[in-house]
Amino acid sequence: MKNHRKLSAQGSFWRFPIVWMIVGAIGIVLINIIFQQLTEQGGLVSLVFTLVMGFLALLVYKLTLTYLARRPTPEISRKRAGIESVLGMLIGTLFIAGSAFMIMALGGYSFQWASSADTSSVLIASIGSALGGAIVEELIFRGLMLQAIDQLGGRPLALAVTSLFFGIAHLGNPGATLWSGFAIALEAGVLLGAAFLWRRNLWFAMGLHFAWNAIEGLLGIPVSGHPATGLFTVKVHGAALLTGGNFGLEGSIVPVVVSVLISIAMLAGAARNRRIEARNLPVSK
Numbered sequence: 512m513k514n515h516r517k518l519s520a521q522g523s524f525w526r527f528p529i530v531w532m533i534v535g536a537i538g539i540v541l542i543n544i545i546f547q548q549l550t551e552q553g554g555l556v557s558l559v560f561t562l563v564m565g566f567l568a569l570l571v572y573k574l575t576l577t578y579l580a581r582r583p584t585p586e587i588s589r590k591r592a593g594i595e596s597v598l599g600m601l602i603g604t605l606f607i608a609g610s611a612f613m614i615m616a617l618g619g620y621s622f623q624w625a626s627s628a629d630t631s632s633v634l635i636a637s638i639g640s641a642l643g644g645a646i647v648e649e650l651i652f653r654g655l656m657l658q659a660i661d662q663l664g665g666r667p668l669a670l671a672v673t674s675l676f677f678g679i680a681h682l683g684n685p686g687a688t689l690w691s692g693f694a695i696a697l698e699a700g701v702l703l704g705a706a707f708l709w710r711r712n713l714w715f716a717m718g719l720h721f722a723w724n725a726i727e728g729l730l731g732i733p734v735s736g737h738p739a740t741g742l743f744t745v746k747v748h749g750a751a752l753l754t755g756g757n758f759g760l761e762g763s764i765v766p767v768v769v770s771v772l773i774s775i776a777m778l779a780g781a782a783r784n785r786r787i788e789a790r791n792l793p794v795s796k
Contacts, residue, residue: 528660528663531655539651561643565647569650575655585711587713596714596715597718598710598715603722603726607722607726610763614765618748620747623743624742625740628741633740633742637729638725641723641734645721645724646717648677653673657670666781670701670704670705673700673704674701677699678696681736686733701774702774703719709778727760730745731743736759
């Protein structure tokens with residue numbers, strides 16, 4: 512009887528949301544650290560290592576949710592992985608390209624083709640860097656943290672907390688300021704959280720995140736403060752509030768406003784989906 516109670520207590524401990532969130536996050540971060548140097552070598556080999564790292568990170572996530580949280584993982588189901596990823600990439604591309612165009616139209620950016628750039632090397636480097644970041648960050652913040660806090664305190668609290676921590680996590684980046692951290696919390700934390708709540712699908716959130724970083728890198732705009740060697744060189748003119756300054760486009764007021772509008776639409780879609788699900792639930796007798 513005592514052994515049964517002990518096993519039951521241990522099971523309850525591992526199923527507690529904060530516990531499996533931390534265990535899963537540590538596992539994913541360790542995999543990212545192990546592969547970090549391998550993925551920074553450049554070329555196709557680097558991209559292959561990024562894909563291996565992503566697969567292992569997904570595996571850790573799957574095992575954590577299955578054996579510790581004791582719940583299924585439809586959010587990483589292969590059934591709609593392709594279409595959700597493409598839809599996310601489309602929205603991410605339109606968001607970043609549209610924001611960059613608006614800043615350019617307001618006189619903040621001017622672009623020139625980088626004739627000396629090796630197109631294939633730039634493409635591989637941008638794709639690899641963006642892919643690795645999108646997988647790791649979405650699994651941790653939207654996959655583990657948002658769902659754990661949602662289980663404890665509901666979706667509004669989960670969205671607020673994950674957005675805050677996402678902004679804080681970028682304060683150590685080059686060129687970061689309190690404003691850039693706040694901007695990241697709003698435009699990335701809220702938007703990516705809203706994207707997940709709307710689609711209930713991590714492939715969608717990862718696709719959006721991937722396209723966001725990849726397009727910035729290809730345009731030659733710093734990605735969250737990290738300099739990017741893109742297909743274009745960008746010259747910055749005017750106030751940092753418009754251009755984002757050294758931190759890049761994400762520190763600009765333009766994508767903040769655009770992302771808030773998109774987030775509102777996604778959160779409205781998430782609320783509508785919940786109402787539909789509630790109506791379709793069987794009535795208990």
